[in-house]
Amino acid sequence: xxxxxxxxxxxxxxxxxxxxxxxxxxxxxxxxxxxxxxxxxxxxxxxxxxxxxxxxxxxxxxxxxxxxxxxxxxxxxxxxxxxxxxxxxxxxxxxxxxxxxxxxxxxxxxxxxxxxxxxxxxxxxxxxxxxxxxxxxxxxxxxxxxxxxxxxxxxxxx
Numbered sequence: 001x002x003x004x005x006x007x008x009x010x011x012x013x014x015x016x017x018x019x020x021x022x023x024x025x026x027x028x029x030x031x032x033x034x035x036x037x038x039x040x041x042x043x044x045x046x047x048x049x050x051x052x053x054x055x056x057x058x059x060x061x062x063x064x065x066x067x068x069x070x071x072x073x074x075x076x077x078x079x080x081x082x083x084x085x086x087x088x089x090x091x092x093x094x095x096x097x098x099x100x101x102x103x104x105x106x107x108x109x110x111x112x113x114x115x116x117x118x119x120x121x122x123x124x125x126x127x128x129x130x131x132x133x134x135x136x137x138x139x140x141x142x143x144x145x146x147x148x149x150x151x152x153x154x155x156x157x158x
């Protein structure tokens with residue numbers, strides 16, 4: 001599936017959270033209210049993140065870029081196919097996907113919501129291409145509203 005079709009302006013949020021767990025509770029509640037995920041999603045998200053961390057240190061792309069996380073669950077917890085975008089006012093701590101013993105302060109999240117196991121790897125690869133493309137993370141860091149985030153993403157991802 002084309003990455004651009006997975007974004008929805010109703011699924012882009014600027015949030016405040018003091019911890020990863022608080023963030024996951026907020027996002028899970030928002031998605032459950034919108035009938036995007038099953039009630040089992042919240043617990044599945046927390047458990048999967050504990051076993052398979054999703055934080056990515058983006059410093060290799062340049063200084064002062066936001067670190068990213070790509071949380072996701074197994075497909076049975078999802079009702080649609082979307083990428084949910086969250087920008088945090090202040091970063092929260094995630095474990096690093098590449099080196100799980102290390103932590104990264106994450107302020108930009110892309111939650112993969114998918115109900116087809118074959119699409120998850122493709123979505124992840126397309127998101128990584130987006131993150132590593134010149135200037136995208138720096139531009140997202142400048143966005144301060146849900147509308148700004150969605151506008152930038154929908155302009156760049158075709």
